[in-house]
Amino acid sequence: xxxxxxxxxxxxxxxxxxxxxxxxxxxxxxxxxxxxxxxxxxxxxxxxxxxxxxxxxxxxxxxxxxxxxxxxxxxxxxxxxxxxxxxxxxxxxxxxxxxxxxxxxxxxxxxxxxxxxxxxxxxxxx
Numbered sequence: 001x002x003x004x005x006x007x008x009x010x011x012x013x014x015x016x017x018x019x020x021x022x023x024x025x026x027x028x029x030x031x032x033x034x035x036x037x038x039x040x041x042x043x044x045x046x047x048x049x050x051x052x053x054x055x056x057x058x059x060x061x062x063x064x065x066x067x068x069x070x071x072x073x074x075x076x077x078x079x080x081x082x083x084x085x086x087x088x089x090x091x092x093x094x095x096x097x098x099x100x101x102x103x104x105x106x107x108x109x110x111x112x113x114x115x116x117x118x119x120x121x122x123x124x125x126x
Contacts, residue, residue, distance in 0.1 A: 004056075004066045022062035040099065080106055085126040088118055094126050 004026075006018035020026045027042045042058040055069045080086065084097045086108060095108035095116065105117045 002065075004058075023058040023064060023066050024060050024062040026058040026066075027060050080123075080125075086118070086123045087126040089122050089124060 004020075004023075006020065008016040008018065010016060020029065023041075027039055030042055031039055039060055041060055044056045044058075046054050048054065053071050055071070057067045057069070059066070080097045080100045082097050082099060085094065086097060086106065087094055093110055093112070093116075095110040095118075097106055098109050098115070099107040105119050106123060108116045108118055108123075110116055
């Protein structure tokens with residue numbers, strides 16, 4: 001990976017580099033390769049004392065690069081947790097959250113059994 005470096009600083013002052021060729025290799029190293037369905041990504045977050053959150057995302061898709069985001073704590077909070085029940089504002093359809101990004105969209109399994117992608121401004125808690 002060209003935009004991320006991993007290393008383990010050692011107590012004797014040395015450093016041991018950890019090398020991964022792709023972002024998928026990082027995800028598999030942490031989660032294993034037998035997770036079904038496979039993860040979309042690995043997200044590592046750290047909160048600074050001032051409330052800012054540093055988030056590094058490693059996509060499972062090896063063609064994508066890792067991404068870094070620094071946000072305020074309020075903006076970084078996930079709007080809906082996996083498993084939350086939502087209602088679509090226009091269609092009134094009910095569904096269960098399968099995944100949700102910081103700024104949307106929400107991936108939902110509807111009660112009819114259909115996978116759908118709803119924007120954050122289209123939903124409310126059921």
